Amino acid sequence: MAASVEKQAGASETGVECDVVVVGAGFGGLYALHKLREIGLSVRGLEAAPDVGGTWYWNRYPGARCDVPSLFYSYSWSPELRREWRWTNRYAGQEEILNYARFAADRLDLRKLIQFDTKVARATFDEKNERWIVETDRGGRLGARFVVMATGGLSVPNTPDIPGVADFEGAIYHTARWPQEPVSFEGKRIGIIGTGSSGIQAIPMIAQAAKQLVVFQRTPNFSVPARNRPLTDEDHESFDAGLDAYLASLEQSDFGRVPPTAFTADVPPRDAQWKHYEKLWQEGGSGGFLKAFPNILVHPGVNEVAADFVRQKIRETVKDPKTAAALSPEGYPFGVKRLCVDTDYFDTYNRPNVELVNLRDEPIEKISVHAVDTAARHFELDALVFATGFDAVTGALLAVDIRGRDGATLKDAWSEGPQTYLGLTVAGFPNLFTITGPGSPSVIGNVITNCEYHVDWIAECVTHMRRYGLATIEPDEEAQVAWGRHVAEVADRTLFPKANSWYLGVNIPGKPRVFMPYIGEGYRTTCKEIVADNYRGFTFGEAAVREQAAAE
Secondary structure, three states, rough: OOHHHHOOOHHHHHHHEEEEEEOOOOOHHHHHHHHHHHHOEEEEEEEEOOOOOHHHHHHOOOOOOOOOOOOOOOOOOOHHHHHHHOOOOOOEEEEHHHHHHHHHHHHHHOHHHHOOOOOEEEEEOOOOOOOOEEEEEEOOEEEEEEEEEEOOOOOOOOOOOOOOOOOOOEEEEEHHHHOOOOOOOOOEEEEEOOOHHHHHHHHHHHHHOOOOEEEEEOOOOOOEOOOOOOOHHHHHHHHHHHHHHHHHHHHHHOOOOOHHHHHOOOOHHHEEEEEEEEHHHHHHOHHHOOOOOOOOOOOHHHHHHHHHHHHHHHHHHHOHHHHHHOOOOOOOOOOOOEEEEEEEHHHHHOOEEEEEEEOOOOEEEEOOOEEEEEEEEEEEEEEEOOOOOOOOHHHHHHHHEEEEEHOEEEEHHHOOOOOOOOOOEEEOOOOHHHHHHHHOOOOOOOOOHHHHHHHHHHHHHHHHHHOOOOOEEEEEEHHHHHHHHHHHHHHOOOOOHOOOOOOOOOOOOOOOOOOOOOOOOOOHHHHHHHOOOOOOEEEEEEOOHHHHHHHO
């Protein structure tokens, strides 16, 4: 296929020619480079960071750790990688996960395919030649038949526009862009804004060093203990013994957050629920809670028991009743924001050097040279930490000027919210694939296995196109609209839309309120059925170059 691309345009026009440009070198991008090269395509990778790892390169804040057990937060497709890498903790920290990404890139010999320190500025579909022209911030131009956006759902930081922040003379950090060099908070007065997942992980660590830590909280979050610990030989042996069943489950399961039995399941007695939650609390981790009962995410009564349980645990842990009340989530269901997993988070508020500021009672009015002023108080600070999350799922895609047929931009196409078919493709943007894009399970569950499935689907699709001499693929507008409607209908049957979460994009001013992940059962089954039905809902284009040659 590379040869046919070169016939369409010489290297002098675009600089570099290949079959596929992969944008991003996180776990999805690395696997895409490997898999697409394996099926015989010429591939080039572009990565904004100076190294591989994606979100695990940038998010190196104190306490950064995955909330998926490390034995499962691994590539499932490679026996060699599994044999040669040994995780040390139940929940791996950022450094260990980044080292795993580096190990995979080196073991698979992928670095030579990637141009680091390079952002994609623009990607334009050349309709005449049926290929993409990709332009970088370094002046480079690449021509490719396909573009795979492996930019990640949690990669563009969200920094609130607070009056006076530019005047602050102390150090300012963002959890999503943490410095590579060590940061010392010893003996300093620190303010941290945000109590989502990154804030909940960072706060206990920063509190151990800081002279004073002021936590500015707008919305309290549900969090359960991680109970992290070193992995033992028995842990590894148990995982290996169940490996075949686990790998089979990846092929057979649809990994929906809401199982088919959710809407017909009985409501268990409150005492039985409470007893089960106590067991899960002692075991640690979020997975058990979210699957504790089939209807926990659809039945308000069942969900409220879980919420009450966690609120009771907060009251038992935090000594000051006012602080405990402020830390207790109210007004939205349990588990419909990404459930946080922590180590000593609520205990941290018993430390004499930690103070919680409830922004619902006293919002921040301004930041000055050395302080943060709320409606009620003045806090002198040496440094600020923004733990304010991401422009999730769509942020990285819309950060690139992507232009499809007739010069239409992705930004305009998604002005009222993202529209995709299966979270993989977009009408009007031929041969553009989005790994874990909106409308797919994406950030729900284990992101690595979600990425793997999309890469495998793309590889199968491209192989199909090569077999039948097809030049382009894109979804029908009608199929795309129907899929978007289905994604929304599935979400609306659950409790998920009842929380103002980043799943809906409400953390970004002006972002359309659309529930972006697909949370129903049957995603993989649906994808397989569509492929088996001759790629139902997709339109394929014949190669213009071949048609021109035939005419001549």
